[in-house]
Amino acid sequence: MADAKSGQIRSGLKDWEQRVGRLRPAQSVVWIPAVAIALIVSIWVAAIVRIQTEGREARVTAAASTVELASSFSAHIAKTVHDADMVVRWVKFEYERSPATFDLAAYDQRGMISADTALQVTIVGPNGDVLQTTTPGGKQVNLSDRRHFLIHQANPEAGLYISQPVLGRVSNQWTLQFTRRLNNPDGSFAGVVVVSENPDFLTDGFYNLDTLGPRGMLAVISDNGYLLSRRTGLGKASPVGPPAAAYRELVGAKGRVFSDPVDHVRRFVTYRHISQYPVAVIVGLSERDALAGYQHAKVLYLVMAAVISVLLLTAAGFITVMMGKLQGLAETDSLTGLPNRHLLTQTLRRRMDATGPSSRLAMLYIDLDNFKKINDTLGHKTGDELLLKVAHRLADVVGKERLLARIGGDEFVILVEDDNAARKAGDLADVVIKAFERPFVMRGNSYLICVSIGIAVHRNAVDNEFGLLTQADLAMYAAKETGKPANVSQHCTYTPALSERALHDIERHQELQYAIINREFSLEYQPIVSLDGELRGVEALVRWRHPTKGVLQPAEFIPFAESSGFIVQIGEFVLEQACQDFREWQDTDPRPLTLSINVSPVQLTTGNVVRAVTRCLNDYMIEPDRLQLEVTETVVLDESALVRTRLEALRRAGVKILLDDFGTGYSSLSNLVNLSIDGVKIDRHFTRGVPAKKASSAMLTHLIGLTRDLGLSLVIEGVETQQQVAWLSRFGDVTVQGFYFSKPVPATALPIARAA
Incomplete structure (x- = not known):
């Protein structure tokens, strides 16, 4: 089966060789692949620029939305905390003025104690016992172990304290407890006034919830390290959640994208601290929702550019194939049918003599990254099949007007002749790299192959064909040093510094x-x-x-x-x-x-x-x-x-x-x-x-x-x-x-x- 497939590959290769004609390409068709490549580059540049522009605009808009929403949400929280604090301050003032005559139930019945979200107002005595409460029939409990009681008991200067959500012992509901210390006339501890609020209202009560979308997030955290309330999307708020420390990376954010530490949804996040109270708000809009329109546009641009590119490459390749000449078997690589190292050096010598050191001749030295690993792991037959596909793809990119040769196991060379060969070689290297972004399909599997490309330009009269190959080889290894560790394709142009570095490396090797x-x-x-x-x-x-x-x-x-x-x-x-x-x-x-x-x-x-x-x-x-x-x-x-x-x-x-x-x-x-x-x-x-x-x-x-x-x-x-x-x-x-x-x-x- 494998032999039969190999035979099919060889047969297809012979047919390809006859159609391509790998000797010197006709000069009359040089403009065809050049125009096609230029058009493809222009199309992709325009598409990429447009995609990047729309992406930046979409992200800026999403970030601005979170900033605006955070401003509104912080105002809502500030008002909610302020309303609760006003009740706390009023009860504190009236109670301290006359503890003996203060009747919390009477004030409540007359509507003198009001807060939109208050569930309960409670007076706690100095020993922790509940003295008065607005909850009818509230049972007598002792709150001396509550954190807010201990803080006010120990610190006369504690001011307003907001507890973490707790299950109220009197109300039997989840509450946030806004508390202040009660003092006797001599300043000694007289207890605590507690206003219990519904923690869900901090987020559920926000008037602008529709702006969040299905995956948005609101959170309120206390400076004391507590999560006060959190709501995601259109669901209900919850007083139970991770501590504020889980949001440490989000502190100070202003429209930046983070992966939420709770549900791991990526969101544009804005953090805002409320200056007058020890709380902060976090607002997040789903990156997926915010950029949905941009993503659809991006796919459309890429599909259009890809279709046009394929059409252009197909047209250019068809014309190039029809105009090619048959290359002699003695001067071709037996596997791919490309010119071999012998023909390359002969041709290079003739063209160097013809152009002189005028910078009109350049060479691209292409090496496949990790080919040995593929060859050793999948076998030499698969490796040969890959080399054939690489040769086909490079031929499609290069066209017939330039010489493409295989000079080693996984090493290919392209010659470029142009008034500005260095620039043309660099552009061609970019096109080659772009071509290798498409996977190679072999035996039902897809493989992405990266390439390292070295570029050398004939500038010195003393250069010969072997010296130019050496220069391109040094540039290729320089490209591999930066590209291979990052698993990306890369190209590099030779400079004398590379030879100096190679010599320096040899000297440093000896010195070490x-x-x-x-x-x-x-x-x-x-x-x-x-x-x-x-x-x-x-x-x-x-x-x-x-x-x-x-x-x-x-x-x-x-x-x-x-x-x-x-x-x-x-x-x-x-x-x-x-x-x-x-x-x-x-x-x-x-x-x-x-x-x-x-x-x-x-x-x-x-x-x-x-x-x-x-x-x-x-x-x-x-x-x-x-x-x-x-x-x-x-x-x-x-x-x-x-x-x-x-x-x-x-x-x-x-x-x-x-x-x-x-x-x-x-x-x-x-x-x-x-x-x-x-x-x-x-x-x-x-x-x-x-x-x-x-x-x-x-x-x-x-x-x-x-x-x-x-x-x-x-x-x-x-x-x-x-x-x-x-x-x-x-x-x-x-x-x-x-x-x-x-x-x-x-x-x-x-x-x-x-x-x-």
Whole structure:
């Protein structure tokens, strides 16, 4: 069956070769694919510009709607709270003026106590017993354990207090309790006046509910950390829900899009705090509802552009096929029928001689990303089928006027001759990338293939065909460096800097080899201290003492060491030397200090870091919980089984895993709950804005509280000023690291107790 299918592919290929004619294309039809490509590019540019414009307008409109709705909703809440507070103040005033003659029931019957949503007004005595209530037949209960009673009892200055929704013991209904303290003439505690409100009215009573739509959201939260009321869509409000902390990411939002922490619906959200009362409102409009019209228009534009593009490509391809010439089998690739490497180099040499170094000749060097994985996994027959489909697609894009060749397993070359070959090559690279956005269908399955494209232009008289191929190859690898990790297609144009970088990489590779052999690396240590300067641990930092360039910082060689694999050997040196130094300190300093060491992702994936750590712990008799390995967010979030297994093995050995530079990568605060870590190091980016920037201060405050609640250790990096130290002192015992206390220093300069 497979042989029969392969035969069909070969037969179809021969027919395709005869129709395409892969020798030199006729110059008279060059304008046909050029015009088609230009029209397609123009159509897609116009469609994309229009889609982007309408998308921005739709989002701006939705954001403005949430701002306007939040303004109306906050006014509604302010009025509701104000009405309840006026009742509380009036009852407080009348009761304190004459407790003996105050009759709550009589005032209620005469209509002197009024609030649109008040369910009950209650006077609570100093011992917590209900003295008077507007609920007929209300049972006698004691409220001394209620939070509002305890707050007013303890704090004469508490003012208006709004409780979280509770089930009333007198009314037996869900209520919000607006309370103020009652005082005796001498200022002593005389009890509490309580106005119980229906919490649902906060949201259900809003006059503009129709604007929310079926998936909109209203929420009222208290500064005391309670959700007062929440309503979604056209449903009823509920007084029961998550704490206000669940909405932390929404605080301060003004028309931004968030995924709701409760029902995970993406909404445009606006947050508004009511200045005169300790409450805030959150309004959210469903992104799906708000952008429904725009999404319909977007699909229409894309379908129209795709249909026109297909028609144009079909027409151009048909004309090109009919005008082609048969290419000799000796000069074609046996699988695809394209010109092979031999014909390419011959043709390239002739065209370079004809055009000279005039920048009229350019080359696109195309490589398929991850083709080897597909070939090894699905088999060579499937790989050959894919190469045939790629050749067909590239031929459709390039047309007959340009030479397309296959020069290797998954490597293709396109030659471009034009007065501005560099620009034309760049435009053509964009078209190729666009063509590869459509999946390849093979044996009933669809596969999306990304490409890396290098562009080289013939500008120098000393260039030959092999030199130009080398330049395009270097540019292709530069494109692959940026595109492949992100799983996107990319193109790059050759510059002399790429050759210099390649030569520099070779030299740096040799330098790193010599540095490891000659032990040119050394360690410095930065103290980790408390706010009063007490030493709690150190972080080991590697330095390269280059024989000619002096001391190099990690940023100057660690990235290359990771890409070249040398980081495994460097990391083992750091671990070994740091543990050896730490062993000496343990012998002379009784303090329970910790040792922090950075671990590269490459060490976890290619090195045997577990064995190296275990060996050092045993060799130097270090207690495992004194060793802290700092990893990046990308390592902790890595879903590979190998990384997870090694991290778990390290934790089982007793070693602590710290999340380094938290906040600079992809983690959110919610990730901390699920990550297998023991501590967090907050990046200096947050510390830099403290205390001047409110956002930084607020974020740092929340991070400190969150890590403590989760039982994680915490180190705050980047402490460099006395003002930062003073601000951090409010959190009590905090561990910090920064230049204010000490820069990284050699081991001999650390404040470690030394043996006499």
